[in-house]
Amino acid sequence: MISNHLCLVRGGGDLGTGVTMQLKRKGIPVVVSDLENPLAVRRKVSLSTAIIEKNVQVEEIRGELVEDVSNVDAFLADDVIPVIVCESIPPIEFSVIVDARMQKKPLDTTIEDAELVIALGPGFCAGKDCHAVIETMRGPDMGKVIWNGYAQANTGVPGEVGGLTSERLLRSPSDGVVSWVKEIGNLVKKGEVIGSVGDDLITAGTSGLIRGMINEGSFSEAGMKIGDIDPRGIDVDVGKVSDKALAVGNGVTETVKAWLEKKQ
Numbered sequence: 002m003i004s005n006h007l008c009l010v011r012g013g014g015d016l017g018t019g020v021t022m023q024l025k026r027k028g029i030p031v032v033v034s035d036l037e038n039p040l041a042v043r044r045k046v047s048l049s050t051a052i053i054e055k056n057v058q059v060e061e062i063r064g065e066l067v068e069d070v071s072n073v074d075a076f077l078a079d080d081v082i083p084v085i086v087c088e089s090i091p092p093i094e095f096s097v098i099v100d101a102r103m104q105k106k107p108l109d110t111t112i113e114d115a116e117l118v119i120a121l122g123p124g125f126c127a128g129k130d131c132h133a134v135i136e137t138m139r140g141p142d143m144g145k146v147i148w149n150g151y152a153q154a155n156t157g158v159p160g161e162v163g164g165l166t167s168e169r170l171l172r173s174p175s176d177g178v179v180s181w182v183k184e185i186g187n188l189v190k191k192g193e194v195i196g197s198v199g200d201d202l203i204t205a206g207t208s209g210l211i212r213g214m215i216n217e218g219s220f221s222e223a224g225m226k227i228g229d230i231d232p233r234g235i236d237v238d239v240g241k242v243s244d245k246a247l248a249v250g251n252g253v254t255e256t257v258k259a260w261l262e263k264k265q
Contacts, residue, residue: 006029006030006096006097006257006261007030007031007032007093007094007095007096007097008024008029008030008031008032008095008096008097008098008099008257009031009032009033009034009090009091009093009095009097009098009099009115010024010031010032010033010034010099010101011034011035011090011098011099011100011101011102011110012033012034012035012049012100012101012102012103013033013034013035013039013041013047013048013049013050013051013052013064013084013101014035014039014040014041014042014043014047014049014101014102014103015041015042015043015046015047015213015242015243015246016101016103016121016137016245016246016249017033017035017047017048017049017099017101017102018033018046018047018048018049018059018242018246019242019243019245019246019247019249019250020099020101020121020246020249020250020253021033021048021062021082021250022059022060022062022242022246022247022250023247023250023251023253023254024250024253024254024257025062025082026254027254027257027258029097029254029257030077031082032073032077032082032083032084032085032091032093032095033048033049033064033082033083033084033085034084034085034086034087034090034091035048035049035052035084035086035087036049036052036086036088037052037086038216038219038220039052039053039216040215040216040219041213041215041216042213042214042215042226042227042228042229043212043213043229043239043243044185044213044214044215044216045059045185045186045213045239045240046059046060046239046240046241046242046243046246047059048062048064048082048084049084050064051064051065051066051084052066052084052086053216057084059240059242060240060241060242062082063080063081063082064081064082064083064084065081065082065083065084066084066085066086067083067084067085068085068086070085070087070091070092070093073085073093089109090110090114095114095115096115096116096117097115097116097117097118097119097257097260098110098114098115098117098118098119099118099119099120099121099253100118100119100120100121100125100131101121103121103122103137104124105122105123105124105155106124107120107124107125107130110130110131111130111131112128112129112130112131112132116260117132117133117256117257117260118131118132118133119131119132119133119134119135119253119256119257120133120134120135121134121135121137121249121253122134122135122136122137122138122152122155123137123138123151123152123153123154123155124151124155125151125152126150126151127147127148127149127150127151128148128149128150132148132256132260133146133147133148133256134146134147134150134151134152135147135152135249135252135253135256136152136153136249136252137152137245137249138152138153139245143245143248143249144248144249144251144252145252146252146255146256146259167206168206168207168232169206169207169209169229169230169231169232170206170226170228170229170230171195171203171205171206171214171226171227171228171229171230172224172225172226172227173198173203173221173222173223173224173225173227174198174201174202174203174223175198175199175201175223176198176220176221176222176223177198177199177201177220177221178198178199178218178219178220178221179196179197179198179203179215179216179217179218179219179220179221179227180196180197180198180217180218181195181196181214181217182194182195182196182197183195183196183211183214184211184214185211185212185213185214185239186210186211186239187210187211188208188209188210188211188234188235189205189208189209189210189211189230190205190208191205191206191207191208192204192205193205195211195214195228196214196228198221203227203228205230206230207230207232208230208232208234209230209231209232209233209234209237210230210231210233210234210235210237210239211228211229211230211231211239212229212230212231212237212239213228213229213239214227214228214229215227215228
């Protein structure tokens, strides 16, 4: 490998992309993995979009789909983030693994998977499931590194944006395939039809700018988050990584740097 400390970020959604961006800015080589049909909502700032579109540009970083994992070195040498389809940990030697899938519970990532294993958000116990947990709850502790214990429990209520919480989210009204009539970046009014799942309409819970939508044709379950409206409207740049993603990314980078210093 081009580095002895290659990092795998499991999950190429907006938080995983923020983590990848901050690591890359510190010169740490990163590979991103995600599902064959990624479920990211903020697709304009998600490296997992490369799985659908073959490549994606998020601010200054470029991600490209790599179909043969043995070729990741070539992409890293070209200053590109390799994005691979893999539900488990790929057969590559990683020094650092970051679980950025935000499933609110441990899945198949364990503390034995790499020299340093980091997990984002609630559900993981630092010192048991992983070496460190990064706080993802908005507030004064967002991005904090936790070396022992848990992040704050999941409240089920999204963080406040523009004074709104649950109203700004789009959730699937039923089980089925998602179809959209609007696009990311469109301005909508409260009650306006944005798409459908089968015969059930998806309507805006608030006026604002559509910041995220799950990929067209994805299968969703009733109640699943499938989109996001920002009530701040036209001033929002859907191509910019969020402050939350960058803060969480800083927490991961701080953890990796502290670990590297101990190794020296």
